[in-house]
Amino acid sequence: MNNTYELPLDEAGYAFGFMDEYAKKEVRRAILKAICIPGYQTPYASREMPMGRGFGTGGLQLTLSLVGGSDTLKVIDQGSDDSVNAVNLRQFVQMTCPGVDTTEKTEAATLIQSRHRIPEKPLTEAQILVLQVPYPDALVVVEPSEARRKTMHGEADYSRLLVKLYEDIVKFDEITISHRYPTRIHGHYIIDPSPIPRWDVPKLHQSKALILLGAGREKKIYAVPPYTLAEPLAFEDVVFSVEDFRDAAGIRRACSRCGATDSFLDEFSNEAGEKIYQCSDSAYCDEQLARQTSHAQTTNTEVVA
Amino acid sequence: MSRKILEVNNLTKIHGRGCPLCLESTGPEADTNICPHCGSVVAAHGVSFDLYQGEILGIIGESGSGKSTVVKTLYFDDAPSAGEAVFFDEEAQYDLYSLNAAQQRGLRNKRFGMVYQNPHLGLNFNVSAGGNIAERLLMSDVAHYGAIRERARSLLVRTEVLENRMDENPKKFSGGMQQRVQIAKALATRPPLLYLDEVTTGLDLSVQAAILDLILEIQHELGTAMIVVTHDLGVVRLLAGRTLVMKYGRVIETGLTDQILEDPQHAYTQRLVASAL
Numbered sequence: 087m088n089n090t091y092e093l094p095l096d097e098a099g100y101a102f103g104f105m106d107e108y109a110k111k112e113v114r115r116a117i118l119k120a121i122c123i124p125g126y127q128t129p130y131a132s133r134e135m136p137m138g139r140g141f142g143t144g145g146l147q148l149t150l151s152l153v154g155g156s157d158t159l160k161v162i163d164q165g166s167d168d169s170v171n172a173v174n175l176r177q178f179v180q181m182t183c184p185g186v187d188t189t190e191k192t193e194a195a196t197l198i199q200s201r202h203r204i205p206e207k208p209l210t211e212a213q214i215l216v217l218q219v220p221y222p223d224a225l226v227v228v229e230p231s232e233a234r235r236k237t238m239h240g241e242a243d244y245s246r247l248l249v250k251l252y253e254d255i256v257k258f259d260e261i262t263i264s265h266r267y268p269t270r271i272h273g274h275y276i277i278d279p280s281p282i283p284r285w286d287v288p289k290l291h292q293s294k295a296l297i298l299l300g301a302g303r304e305k306k307i308y309a310v311p312p313y314t315l316a317e318p319l320a321f322e323d324v325v326f327s328v329e330d331f332r333d334a335a336g337i338r339r340a341c342s343r344c345g346a347t348d349s350f351l352d353e354f355s356n357e358a359g360e361k362i363y364q365c366s367d368s369a370y371c372d373e374q375l376a377r378q379t380s381h382a383q384t385t386n387t388e389v390v391a
Numbered sequence: 392m393s394r395k396i397l398e399v400n401n402l403t404k405i406h407g408r409g410c411p412l413c414l415e416s417t418g419p420e421a422d423t424n425i426c427p428h429c430g431s432v433v434a435a436h437g438v439s440f441d442l443y444q445g446e447i448l449g450i451i452g453e454s455g456s457g458k459s460t461v462v463k464t465l466y467f468d469d470a471p472s473a474g475e476a477v478f479f480d481e482e483a484q485y486d487l488y489s490l491n492a493a494q495q496r497g498l499r500n501k502r503f504g505m506v507y508q509n510p511h512l513g514l515n516f517n518v519s520a521g522g523n524i525a526e527r528l529l530m531s532d533v534a535h536y537g538a539i540r541e542r543a544r545s546l547l548v549r550t551e552v553l554e555n556r557m558d559e560n561p562k563k564f565s566g567g568m569q570q571r572v573q574i575a576k577a578l579a580t581r582p583p584l585l586y587l588d589e590v591t592t593g594l595d596l597s598v599q600a601a602i603l604d605l606i607l608e609i610q611h612e613l614g615t616a617m618i619v620v621t622h623d624l625g626v627v628r629l630l631a632g633r634t635l636v637m638k639y640g641r642v643i644e645t646g647l648t649d650q651i652l653e654d655p656q657h658a659y660t661q662r663l664v665a666s667a668l
Contacts, residue, residue: 241493245529252525253518255536256558321536 103150104182109133113151113307117298120309125271127222127239132305142175142201143302145218149175149199152214155185160195165203165350165366175199190369202265204286206349206370209295211312217280219301222308224268224278244268244276247319255324267326268319271310276319279310285328285350290316331363341365344374395479396584396616397442397465402474404460404640407431409472417639419659424455424639434460435640438474444583445614449631449648451621451663457640458620462586465618466505467495478502478584500530504577504615508589510569513576514561520547520572521557527579546575550605567598574605578613585617591626603629624667628652636660 101107109131116130135143153159159179163172167190176188189195192207199216209215225235228246238244247268254262265281269290279290280299290297290310297310310316318326331339331351340347342362349370351363365371405413410429417424417433424433435457442448450458464471465487476487480502490498507513514523524543533539547557550571552564561569570590577585587606591599607630609615619630627634627648634651636644636659644657655661 237492241496243496243530245526248529248534249515249518249522249526252529252536252539253522256519256521321539322534323538324536 110151125275127306139303142218144300148300158187163201166368206367213295219280222301222306393444402438404434405472449627449634452637456637504582504585513573550575
């Protein structure tokens with residue numbers, strides 16, 4: 087025990103950020119290693135969190151180890167700031183990290199924890215994106231033994247993943263992976279970029295923000311450092327493509343709420359049972375909507391004047 | 392004189408702890424390959440031979456004589472206990488057992504081919520026949536879907552697998568067809584060296600004949616050097632120019648196949664030939 091160092095405790099008896107300083111230090115060291123070896127799954131001692139594994143404990147431990155008093159945090163789940171997982175995680179951080187601001191605005195956040203989406207708005211160098219990961223190893227679909235997977239990663243032996251793509255094209259004439267698209271980082275390691283849709287995969291490439299991925303149950307941390315190559319796996323003649331939101335007539339579907347035609351859309355059924363589409367990123371949708379209202383207001387005032 | 396492609400010196404494989412008495416207390420004279428002192432199995436010891444371009448070398452012997460062990464160590468399925476093997480590629484030469492794992496994998500994927508007795512070892516039964524061939528091409532850095540598809544198709548046509556069954560799972564194929572797919576897979580990267588481990592065992596006679604014909608044709612067309620492991624004297628008679636006879640992990644006789652079959656020197660070979668013919 088280090089007697090010269092006193093752990094900072096708040097009134098509840100917990101350290102700032104719930105985890106003790108040693109635990110946070112260990113996570114930070116794993117983060118540094120992960121950044122140094124882009125795409126490499128760094129093992130770390132995933133702590134018990136006061137929530138079930140699989141509810142974002144990997145992302146949460148990254149967030150808690152990184153967050154400081156001057157940070158502004160945004161938490162999203164499937165693009166939304168208001169879904170249960172996001173609300174719970176945000177409240178937990180507010181409770182255990184007094185002084186940390188939270189926001190729903192992408193541009194106002196310094197730290198963004200996300201599940202299944204990368205915000206539509208381009209991230210900046212000043213931001214860190216933390217992604218919650220259920221299955222960190224892209225090779226798990228072709229090789230059950232972790233020991234053998236490690237060798238395959240070490241030797242960059244990913245031919246069996248490509249065979250999977252080959253089989254997909256043979257059977258369905260296209261690559262059918264909708265999310266967790268295997269992506270090669272910095273020309274060597276292939277990562278499972280967490281269940282983000284294909285739409286978000288190009289955002290990993292040469293990202294200005296640091297992207298950290300944490301798997302709590304699998305005890306792995308890996309990173310896509312800023313300005314790093316991120317190439318989705320594909321063939322020379324069958325290239326990677328993002329989701330196609332065109333309707334039968336070939337017209338790009340728009341968000342039924344804000345009218346945006348450049349965002350990832352979720353499909354809903356309205357009360358009449360018809361399919362409607364809406365931005366998956368709620369902050370982006372709100373911003374588009376707000377811009378339209380203020381624009382409408384200015385036009386109205388102009389008319390009155 | 393054609394180019395030397397493989398040189399094997401004193402290849403030894405011992406399963407188990409091993410002791411100083413292992414080698415002297417096993418072998419054909421001792422009539423066992425299990426060391427009576429430590430219980431280790433001397434699967435192969437002192438196997439040496441050269442292989443030249445386009446040549447087919449036969450290895451015959453009874454079950455447990457170490458013939459499969461030799462090709463398994465040469466294909467890196469198993470690491471040898473001692474000995475060396477040098478592979479002479481077009482420009483470079485490789486000391487097989489001083490390479491690291493990644494280099495070994497590279498050679499295995501690009502320069503060697505293996506056809507196992509049991510198709511389950513050589514084929515991936517979770518993907519289609521074409522996918523199996525694609526796997527080997529992808530391992531050697533071909534990343535063009537159309538090219539892979541074309542090459543897989545032509546290989547399957549060459550090995551007489553119906554083209555329209557290319558996208559079917561090899562599970563649905565007969566044993567002979569599975570073996571043809573395995574041969575097609577092994578040939579995908581046009582390897583200069585092919586190992587055939589009991590390829591025709593368990594197939595009916597007409598299919599055996601067709602597969603042996605295919606192997607000979609491939610040898611004539613591509614000039615591939617092959618090591619054929621079998622216990623079937625008919626197979627070596629048909630395929631191999633030279634033959635090694637193995638017993639209890641040792642090579643007891645080597646020579647031209649005709650010579651060995653017509654005028655066997657070693658008592659064991661004489662028995663073997665007498666019992667077969």
